[in-house]
Amino acid sequence: MTDTLETTPSATDTAARGPIPLAPGAARLLIAAGAVGTIASTFLSWTWTPDFPGNLTVYGYPAGLQTLALVAGALTLLYGLTLWNVPGLRQLNPRNATTPIFFAALSAFAVCWFTGIAIAVDLGGLVNLDPGAFVAMAASALPVIGALALPHPAPGHGLRGYLAKPDQPRPRTLTPLVERAIITAGTLLALVVFTYGIGINDDDSETFLGFLLVVVFIAWALIHAGLVDTYATISTRHKGFATTLAFAAAVIFPFTQTNDHNANIGVNILIFATVALGLNIVVGLTGLLDLGYVAFLGVGAYAAALVSGSEYSPFQVHFGFWAAALTGMAASLVFGVLIGGPTLRLRGDYLAIVTLGFGEIFRITVNSLDGDSGPNITRGPNGITQIPDIKILGFNLGDAHNIGGFTLGRFANYLFLMLIITAIVVLVFTRAADSRIGRSWIAIREDETAATAMGINGFRVKLIAFALGASLAGLAGTVMAHVNYSVNPQPYMFAGAAPPNSAFLLAAVVLGGMGTVSGPLLGASLLYLIPEKLQFLQNYELLAFGVALVLLMRFRPEGIIANRRRQLEFHEADQIDIPDQKTLPDEPAVSKAGA
Known part of the structure; x- marks a missing residue:
């Protein structure tokens, strides 16, 4: 043989x-x-x-x-x-x-x-x-x-x-039923792998x-x-079916856990991922380098904390969750417009420096509104504490509930809420990216001068991206304030604090894949889960992820999950097939000396 x-x-x-x-x-x-x-x-x-x-x-x-x-x-x-x-x-x-x-x-x-x-x-x-x-x-x-x-x-x-x-050879054409079975098997495998990893x-x-x-x-x-x-x-080919299965797998996840701490990790991953998706609109679709994006998360969290009935809030009001969420989104949107108005006429490094400065201004401001350096609104470094749990239709997310023989704790309840919010953000992202304004964002990212010459109002388009990304971050900040029972200025810095901060949010987008939906979700999961499980890395997080980003930029600059267009751009040289000289008999041979 x-x-x-x-x-x-x-x-x-x-x-x-x-x-x-x-x-x-x-x-x-x-x-x-x-x-x-x-x-x-x-x-x-x-x-x-x-x-x-x-x-x-x-x-x-x-x-x-x-x-x-x-x-x-x-x-x-x-x-x-x-x-x-x-x-x-x-x-x-x-x-x-x-x-x-x-x-x-x-x-x-x-x-x-x-x-x-x-x-x-x-x-x-x-x-x-x-x-x-x-x-x-x-x-x-x-x-x-x-x-x-x-x-x-x-x-x-x-x-x-x-x-x-x-x-690789061209994939065989399979029947729709077989392809859906493959998607189901892949989703179950991903759920098993994630459940095993988070359960360690x-x-x-x-x-x-x-x-x-x-x-x-x-x-x-x-x-x-x-x-x-x-x-x-x-x-x-079966995008809707795959998305539905992924959402179903996320719903099943809390039922596989006996420790509510793992559900807490899942909630924070979803918050981190949702904010990263909002940043992906600004960075991945529009091409604007925003180094102070975490400030929008903080604006939403503080706005919700002030109107959610905390006894430490100077405003003695108690909005329902959806009203508080709209308040947080509106505050972040206004903050985004106020920042974007005077700064979005800048480009490149200048825009990055200005956004970094505004992020620091926000953190210093909430630190100063303590009653001594300024009016007593945010209680300074102490933050706003004792934020009550969310109640939706009489359902208190802070209480444990039994469903079908399974006990779902507080964080499992918030995980389900964050799944709904993540689905909303994914829907907004995909619909916006596929719309006329989304194509304008991509045109601005590729070449702003050419896009402007073709009639696109660059400033208005970028301001819409900034405002939309800010409002999505504010929505996630609303939930984060209730999950943590409190808000304080420490997390809202460029780097150094536990995620989410601006450096880790940007790393999640770049690591996962700019311009995609699943890329930031994967990047946020990795960047949150790895430090959580590897406690000895907590003092070297920036070093570890800096090395990871250097290696990624060297070997896969388009990110783990690549946008097809950006992948072709980064590997343009690989797509050019230079014919062998022997296949061109009519062309005169060029010697190395002549070349």
Whole structure:
């Protein structure tokens, strides 16, 4: 039988041999044997003491990081079997490419070796490792060696070939029912992954780091296999169905949690994401660099706090939630117009500096309205406290409720409210982006001078974007004030405080993908969840995310979830197919010296 690696059409047909000289058959055996060994090791004890998080001392079933190693080993085995033409697995790697197998193997290798090193460091030496850990570390290295023995992927040599995404065949046309089933499976998988990650204890940073390693490398493998692009294409064809399923998954999430603290994390992620979506109108669609956007969130939060019945408010009024929300939106909108009016005639760095200054002016102002430096309105650094919980149609969101045998706590109630508000903001964003004014924003972003020459009133269009983004931030600020029971000036600075602040909001938009809906949602989730779970990073958040942004700008400047137009702009050189000189016989040859 002819070797599969030599007969199967793939992206590596013309590639050089891998960096490790090994026969293709032996490479396949190494990958399969190493994956099976990794899976088997998860049923052994990895350490003798339960002092390490996850209790890895039990034989017979995996726990903690062993579960992650089991998942990574199983995926490595599946991708290894694609080399053997196992029926039903062909679609996992349509081009029979090397890189998906390599990154799947790296996921198992990373989590096994990270766990072994963490046990040795945390407990004081290699003596604390049981045989299962050594088996896992040795077995997980075999698929990496086998993957490196496979044909080296083009283009070029060395690391670049492994980082370059292989060309993918055109996705097959499936029936609508099958495509909807794929979307449903993908949504359920995303819900399981998110639920597992958010359910990791805040003091169990080792398990969360292992979770991140596995998710990153597996996602990388799926991207290089073309499955992510295929899923995105299918979701685009069934956009309404995919959006409905995503919303349904978010509704199901509180019912999967027994700890209301996880629902609290979900509420704050949605608040952060909603504000990031508002900023995406200003930055992603219109191209205005706003470094003081968090001030609009603060205006909405303070306005709602002043009219929601707090005994520390100088205005003894108690508006209902929707009236308070409209008040917060209106105050932020007015504040946005007041800022945008005199500043939006500026461009680029000048606009960024002015907006940064206005953000600081807001924070200093609310700090000064304490009765000593100015009128007693915001109580200065003490803020406005004891903001009552929201009541909607007699339903108090501050009380626990039983629904279908499930107990939903206070934060779960606010999570449902934020889901409604996030849906409203997403609807506003998409409708505005697809409208005439949205096309004007994009024209301003691409070239303001050309847009103005074509008859677009640049100042008016930018002012509308500023005002709309500010009002959406004010709506999120209204909920945030009630969730936290209080508002104070500390969070409303450019950087340094816990998110949301202006630096993290801007990072969420850039990291997730400017001009998209799901990009800021993903970026906000990552930027809020990672510091929450990795407590030791709290003093180095800006350093960590600065490094992440540098790497992102180098390797994927369009963001994790790219807007198609911006992706083509950032990778314009990759889209130009320079023909081979041999295909142009009528053209005179140009020597290097002449060139």
